[in-house]
Amino acid sequence: MAIRSVSELVEQGFKVIEKEIMGCTDCQLHETVTNRVISKGSTSPKVVFVGEAPGKNEDESGIPFCGRAGKNLDGMIEYMGLSVDDYAVINTIKCRPPKNRNPLKCEINACKPFLQAQIELLGPKVIILLGNTAEKAFCNGEKLDWGVPRPVDGKYTLLKIYHPAALIYQRSRIEEQNSLIDNNRHLWE
Numbered sequence: 001m002a003i004r005s006v007s008e009l010v011e012q013g014f015k016v017i018e019k020e021i022m023g024c025t026d027c028q029l030h031e032t033v034t035n036r037v038i039s040k041g042s043t044s045p046k047v048v049f050v051g052e053a054p055g056k057n058e059d060e061s062g063i064p065f066c067g068r069a070g071k072n073l074d075g076m077i078e079y080m081g082l083s084v085d086d087y088a089v090i091n092t093i094k095c096r097p098p099k100n101r102n103p104l105k106c107e108i109n110a111c112k113p114f115l116q117a118q119i120e121l122l123g124p125k126v127i128i129l130l131g132n133t134a135e136k137a138f139c140n141g142e143k144l145d146w147g148v149p150r151p152v153d154g155k156y157t158l159l160k161i162y163h164p165a166a167l168i169y170q171r172s173r174i175e176e177q178n179s180l181i182d183n184n185r186h187l188w189e
Contacts (some may be wrong), residue, residue, distance in 0.1 A: 004010055009117035014043065014104065021094050026110035029095035029118065036095055037063035039118065041088035046188045047080075048124040049073065050115070051091045053103045059096035064089045072164035073130075080181055082188065088094040090118050092137035108137045119156075126187045127156050133161030147180030149187060157187055 009017050021036050037054040040063055049065075057067035065073045077087060093103045093111040117138065119127065126149075129135045133142055144150060144160040151157050161180050162173055 004113050006116045006120065007111050009113060010120045017121070021114055024110070024114075027095075027104075027107045029093070029107055032098055034093040036116060037041060037062055037064050037091055039088055039090045040064050040130055042085050043088070043122065045086055045088040045122055045124050047082060047087045047126045047128060048119060048122050049077075049087060049089045049128045049130055050119075050134045050138060050178070051058060051089065051130045053091055053093045054096040055098075055100050055165075057098070058091075064091055068168055069163070069165035076161075076164065076177070079178060080185070080188065082101060086188070088122050089123070090115065090122075095127045102133055105139070112137070113115065124156055127158050129158060129160045131166060132162075134163075135160050138141050147182055147183060159184055159187065 004020075009020065018038055021038055024030060024036075035054075035058075037058045051064060054064065055067055055069070057070075058064055064070075073089070092115055093107050094114060095107075097103055097107065127138070129138055129144070139158070144158060146160055146162070149157045149159050162170075162177050167174055167177060
């Protein structure tokens with residue numbers, strides 16, 4: 001029997017979450033996935049980056065943000081002054097949608113217990129939502145302003161910035177993204 005409540009997943013820890021993700025068949029994405037993409041980085045980070053969904057490179061490797069967007073994310077992490085022990089990277093869903101389409105609401109909901117359990121176990125000071133899809137999945141439809149931090153119940157601070165893939169196609173936003181980061185450095189330094 002699958003463990004699906006957030007509290008059960010948290011109680012069982014990272015290894016069980018990984019096992020549950022690997023065996024999940026709660027949406028149709030499991031039928032076409034090559035590799036499920038769970039996380040990378042620290043298990044006790046200051047900052048957790050939440051992306052949208054695995055792309056082609058991530059599906060092939062099982063590692064989040066390993067393609068062109070990943071290079072942009074690596075550059076952002078370096079610009080933020082974070083070390084490898086300071087951050088973790090996860091996605092709202094763990095399987096690649098066909099043709100890199102946006103995740104469907106039912107897919108986001110199927111993965112939501114995994115996302116919530118990962119966040120709770122990681123225990124970051126800051127959760128950085130990379131783009132609108134991560135915001136929709138994490139905030140239940142509530143809108144955040146770009147680069148405006150929002151404390152949540154004394155647990156952590158939410159911050160929405162541009163998705164690294166968007167910066168590939170809109171290079172003009174890199175300077176704006178850096179400004180959003182500069183204005184919020186106090187959150188993780």
